[in-house]
Amino acid sequence: MKEILGLIIKDCMTLKSYMKTIIFMIILFSVCMYINGDVTSFMPVYIPLFFGILAMSSFSYDNISKSDKYLHTFPVSKKDVVKARYLYVLLITFVGSILGFLLTIFIALINNKVNFNFESVLSTLLGAVCGISIFQILQIPIMYKFGAEKGRMIQIVLVVALMVIISVAISMMNGFSLNMLEKYGVVIGCVAIVLLYVLSYKISCKIYEKKEF
Amino acid sequence: MENSLEVKNLCKKYNGFELKNVNLSLPKGMIMGLIGENGAGKTTTIKSILNVIKRDSGEINIFGLDNIKDEKKIKSDIGVVLDDSFLSEYLTPKDISKIMKNFYKTWDENLYFQYIEKFKLPQNKISKEFSSGMKMKLKIATALAHKPKLLVLDEPTSGLDPIARNEILDIFQEFIQDEEHSILVSSHITSDLEHIADYITFINEGEIVFTKTRDELLEEYGVLKCAEEEFKKLDKKDYIKFKKNKYEYEVLVENKNEFRKKYDFGVIDRASIESIMLIYIKGEK
Numbered sequence: 001m002k003e004i005l006g007l008i009i010k011d012c013m014t015l016k017s018y019m020k021t022i023i024f025m026i027i028l029f030s031v032c033m034y035i036n037g038d039v040t041s042f043m044p045v046y047i048p049l050f051f052g053i054l055a056m057s058s059f060s061y062d063n064i065s066k067s068d069k070y071l072h073t074f075p076v077s078k079k080d081v082v083k084a085r086y087l088y089v090l091l092i093t094f095v096g097s098i099l100g101f102l103l104t105i106f107i108a109l110i111n112n113k114v115n116f117n118f119e120s121v122l123s124t125l126l127g128a129v130c131g132i133s134i135f136q137i138l139q140i141p142i143m144y145k146f147g148a149e150k151g152r153m154i155q156i157v158l159v160v161a162l163m164v165i166i167s168v169a170i171s172m173m174n175g176f177s178l179n180m181l182e183k184y185g186v187v188i189g190c191v192a193i194v195l196l197y198v199l200s201y202k203i204s205c206k207i208y209e210k211k212e213f
Numbered sequence: 214m215e216n217s218l219e220v221k222n223l224c225k226k227y228n229g230f231e232l233k234n235v236n237l238s239l240p241k242g243m244i245m246g247l248i249g250e251n252g253a254g255k256t257t258t259i260k261s262i263l264n265v266i267k268r269d270s271g272e273i274n275i276f277g278l279d280n281i282k283d284e285k286k287i288k289s290d291i292g293v294v295l296d297d298s299f300l301s302e303y304l305t306p307k308d309i310s311k312i313m314k315n316f317y318k319t320w321d322e323n324l325y326f327q328y329i330e331k332f333k334l335p336q337n338k339i340s341k342e343f344s345s346g347m348k349m350k351l352k353i354a355t356a357l358a359h360k361p362k363l364l365v366l367d368e369p370t371s372g373l374d375p376i377a378r379n380e381i382l383d384i385f386q387e388f389i390q391d392e393e394h395s396i397l398v399s400s401h402i403t404s405d406l407e408h409i410a411d412y413i414t415f416i417n418e419g420e421i422v423f424t425k426t427r428d429e430l431l432e433e434y435g436v437l438k439c440a441e442e443e444f445k446k447l448d449k450k451d452y453i454k455f456k457k458n459k460y461e462y463e464v465l466v467e468n469k470n471e472f473r474k475k476y477d478f479g480v481i482d483r484a485s486i487e488s489i490m491l492i493y494i495k496g497e498k
Binding site: 002003005006007009010013014016017018061062064065066067068069070072073074075076077212213 | 260263264265266267284285286288289291293295297298299300301302303304308311312313314315316317339365
């Protein structure tokens with residue numbers, strides 16, 4: 001368990017060097033949204049999306065320093081390395097979602113032009129997280145299979161596909177009231193995504209176990 | 214004498230390269246140097262020992278345990294320096310300690326920072342800004358800080374200036390003083406191995422050419438320098454290989470004293486590890 005924590009800390013600390021860019025991007029998003037005024041439909045999408053993609057950069061960092069080979073000289077199993085990566089990606093996406101949610105509310109409150117609708121923010125956020133999850137579920141095994149370099153090319157295609165998925169998901173969710181979503185969609189959606197994450201993790205483990213460095 | 218490391222009939226086949234029946238034994242308290250040209254199989258041997266790559270056949274025991282079955286237990290007691298692989302360069306030495314203590318129960322923060330200080334590495338600077346010598350020192354400090362019983366080092370002195378190399382070699386020698394610790398080190402800087410290694414293993418084209426004690430090598434092997442007419446008088450079975458230079462022949466001889474008794478021409482020098490390796494690889498028979 002402690003080894004997994006060590007691996008997550010490793011990824012978090014590597015991200016730390018990127019902190020200035022992250023803060024700059026968040027401020028940029030926020031200012032744009034403040035000026036634009038349509039904060040509720042963009043902010044809950046862009047911030048989690050930004051974090052969700054940012055989390056994937058851990059593959060590139062490992063690739064540059066060829067860390068995988070070094071990690072395998074530690075008393076750590078390959079399974080733990082994969083598990084830690086999934087947990088890290090989920091953690092960063094979660095942080096991004098919370099931040100996106102809070103920032104949306106914050107900007108909406110200080111920007112009087114905005115017609116603030118709590119339910120619509122929440123359903124947009126849910127749609128975005130759902131889209132990011134699907135992206136990660138597909139992308140992580142691809143990164144393990146093809147490596148960070150080729151994987152990144154595939155990532156570009158996936159991001160475009162993701163944009164489409166999100167916009168479709170959001171438009172579908174806006175059709176429902178949140179009550180209906182709570183009753184049916186959210187539960188089924190959450191269960192499906194959790195199951196898909198587990199499946200994706202299992203596939204990644206299989207790929208990674210076979211890899212030699 | 215108990216062995217820290219035993220490799221028996223190790224085989225590993227790649228596209229275009231094959232490690233063939235590699236055998237090694239490294240007794241406790243000893244340093245073994247692995248020499249050979251680039252692509253000879255040094256790194257493949259080391260990677261197989263660390264189970265970073267899967268062997269095709271053979272047996273590897275570390276501290277008397279199988280390196281796959283008891284992988285986790287074994288790896289807690291091994292410190293590793295790899296030539297081309299480490300943690301991200303966006304981490305500072307301080308970050309590295311915070312990460313590493315999660316992997317090793319025996320991680321000694323004080324010892325780590327003692328090395329960091331000794332090597333004059335800035336604690337709060339990312340290692341991307343370090344010189345290659347500093348980067349190597351950081352790897353070595355990281356490998357030593359959990360007090361391993363076995364150090365496995367792949368080219369640990371490459372990129373270091375002579376002063377820094379000396380410093381590092383002293384630390385390695387200090388490390389084995391208690392007779393429990395051992396080191397397996399690959400290097401193409403053969404003079405470093407001449408200083409510290411107790412055993413020299415020479416690997417060429419995926420096969421072990423020999424394992425000998427350093428003293429055996431340096432005292433028994435010799436290089437005869439002679440002219441062509443003298444060379445022609447030599448019996449083929451009396452030398453290992455020869456290399457024809459512009460003005461003279463260099464002949465590698467396994468036992469220079471015996472050789473001296475039989476032939477009384479030319480100059481026989483002590484063979485350095487470098488010249489042994491060179492004539493073996495580049496020479497003819």
